[in-house]
Amino acid sequence: MLFDTHAHYDDDQFDTDRETLLASLPEHGVGLVLNPGCDLESSRKAVAYAETYPHVYAAVGIHPENIEGIELERDLPALEALAKSSHKVRAIGEIGLDYYWVKEPEQRRFQAEVFRAQMRLAGRLQLPVIIHDREAHLDSLTVVEQYPAVRGVFHCYSGSVEFAKRLLDLGYLLSFTGVITYKNAKKAVDVVRAVPLDRLMIETDSPYMAPVPYRGKRNSSLYVYRMAEAIAEIKEIPLEEVITQTTENGKRLFGI
């Protein structure tokens, strides 16, 4: 049974077939899905899907690209209430830093403030975190080091082998998208080879990042098997072992 640990079913690319697609996943071998939120509205939708489908779980969070207009005194309590509203909320995410899209120092400072507030929330609620780190490796590390009691995953991992080892030492897991199926993905492939199987998870990041041979199409959890195949090939181990262990890792992290 496969576990797609990161998919955004609130995206409007799923408006035409969301219900049938989500309902059909278990019969295609995808027994678990975690849908993270990116702002309050998408977090509410994530909780609604989790309440509707037994195999879907939710995370709630404010993504670093969605901090415009955020007021922590108003929005953080709302996020906390949402996290407590359903036993199927199993993480705070996705949260983190994005320096690819955000260049302005003042905005980056505010990203870090929103990130830290959500790390504290995760600590209070004893929930793991789902971290988005794009071109902000060192600053992301600085923040997670400040909250040693919090565990989680660096999703769509894009750092080096050396950086991966520092995250593993802090107790974090790494998860991989369709990027590991791309021809130019040497860096990610090296990381997959170096990281023990019991610290890896797989995800689609749907509707984005579709794996080969679906690259450029709308992604969905139906394609998560491609990441398992890629890891099996890179690590030269049986596919079944990758599927079983990555699902086990996700269940352990998210308390499923």
Ligand code: NI
């Ligand atoms: Ni995402």
